[in-house]
Amino acid sequence: MSALHATEGGVLSRLAVLVEAPQHSGLIGPLDYLADQPWPAGTLVRVPLGRRVVTGVVWGPGAEGEGCLPREQLKPITEALPDLPPLPAHWLQLVRFAAQYYQRALGEMAMMVLPPELRQIDAVQWGRRFKRLNKVLNPPPPKPPSKRRAAQAAAEAVPAADADHASEPAPVSAPASASGPLPGSADTAALAATPEQAQALAALLDDTVQPPPTSLLWGSTGSGKTEVYLQHAQAVLATGRQVLMMVPEINLTPQLEARVAERFAGRRIVSLHSGLTPAQRLQHWVMAHLGEADIVLGTRLAVFTPLPRLGLIVVDEEHDPSYKQQDGARYSARDLAVYRGHLEKVPVVLGSATPSLESWFNAQPVGQGGTGRYRLLPMPSRVGQGRMPKVRLIDMGTLPKPAPGEEAPALARPLLEAVAERIERGEQSLILLNRRGYAPVLHCTDCGWKSGCPHCSAWRVFHKADRTLRCHHCGFAERVPRACPDCGNQDIAPVGRGTERLEEQLAEALPGARVGRIDADVTRHKGALEEKLASVHAGEVDVLVGTQMVAKGHDFRRITLVAAANPDAALFASDFRAAERQFALLLQAAGRAGRDAAVAGHSEMWVQTWHPTHPLYDALRRYDFEAFAQAQLKERQAAGLPPYSHLAMLRAEAKTQGAAQTFLDQAAAAMEAAAAQLNDQGGGLLLYPAVPTAVQRVANVERAQMLIEAQQRPALLKLLQQATPAWLALAQQNRPNGLIRWAVDVDPLAI
């Protein structure tokens, strides 16, 4: 209150501050506060909000005049976090863009992308953390170096909580005494580039192209994309700038972390991902923001890291769906990275063996049906003598039918024999099956009962290891019943096959073989994945069964056979991106074989299919991504799908399907006039009717969705922006009718 009185003199300035407020609260923009200092935009402050004091970001001067709260009703800013430079203007612009593009409240977006701990601590707590960080960054003047001191410094640099992060690089690399960038001479020498790598690098390092373009580094698996990233990074680091390297899932790529740390031993490397403790995440983020970290290695959330000296953004495996956030603000980190590159005028490198069709489209010249926005840098060859494995399609329709009442074996005879041959030669095989659990459903042969989930419109999966029926949608789990719950029949049988069962059946079919499995079930505990991978690398596994988890990035040297056990489902999925994802997965899986020159010659990729003539497999057989992409793009163009149109999905969850659809119908009605107006200007907007989602009920909540399609992206964004206030009001009205949640997803990955 006393602070308020001080305002009467009129000396306090009025500042707009972003605070955390979800979209549904109806608060879209910043709130006004009074400040005794003209804090610059980007300053992190603590402000009262309701009964709490929360962290906020100064957005700019507050608005005076009509429609604004009078000064007397404004509360003063409690304090600013000291010694923390304001977030840069570029950061504010990135957040503004992301909020507008993905239709979220500004404050929600801004707070969501800050380290969680920073959102909670006050100035005193921050002061303590900053002091600790300073000690790490600026250790007392060095005494004559001794081994003991170096060890001590390393111990100080790694917080105690890091002890179990042995596989990660230390947050602060050892000789970090200077606050500026360290001389590049500390970097380990680069590997000799192949002609293809050299050509890509020459293009990337050519700084006469201004503004720096976004490049699509299209390199087959094993072509040495990482080496190109590293050499590009080295050149950028040498000019005193920072590098942001993004990977889809950091826990699956400890190899990249190790390589970066090894190459840039004298640099400060920090990681940013959700696997860090809150304290580590804050420390790493602050080091990036202060310009103390040279390289930031992170997952999608890292795209928002403030970097005062940013010089390069790398997005590895740019096609990976993990770059898209799947709840809350559903942003695409890949797309935001491209935007950020434009904004800060730094080069962006998107890397993939199977680029997303959007990126591929953008990398094709205008004359060839693309947009010419990106520069295509192809690297088709594998490094060294490694070759892609020969693809063999097994036509399941030509195999002998199993006897009545019997199940077809997991692997067709010729494939099983090929695996057995590998075992004899001491080589490894990888069997890919993208379905975990023992069997997707249990079935009573007498009365027809099936293991449905009582809370979802889905089957519960049978997990044999702990004898449970588990719903993969809501998590509901129960002990497997001894007999059919409906008729008492003791003979309930698994239908279909998951990784757990495949592992069991392969162990039976290949007596003496060491069969291992990697999927989400066996890698739930921290360190379990690393342990499993290590045993594969050590040659303790002959046959590895796994989900898509194993297909990504791992450098298995002894695998000479990769098989897709049951990949057909994606061919006929309702989602238009299913084929694209499946092709990427199969090609990536194939890339696990033949990485070692000594065994590359007889490496094989087997595919069990009922549709051997399908164009997807035909393109896979020839490793012809280009043909696959062109065929897919043609289909997309004919159907008016992305990248030839732009989509947004409005989703609703309610107690009944009727309530969910009613809300969507009303939401559609509320934007019809605006849509018609935009269409008069060539917006090409189309509103589809509301329909139940693929899995309609999850955890007793009914879900429905409505697709909005547009020829012009600006029209789509304008429509969503105009409709949002009406939707907020509609949602309020519909609550008593059972509406629970609603959200809009711009550029949805799955429809």
Ligand SMILES: [Zn+2]
């Ligand atoms: Zn029964």
Ligand SMILES: [Zn+2]
């Ligand atoms: Zn369920």
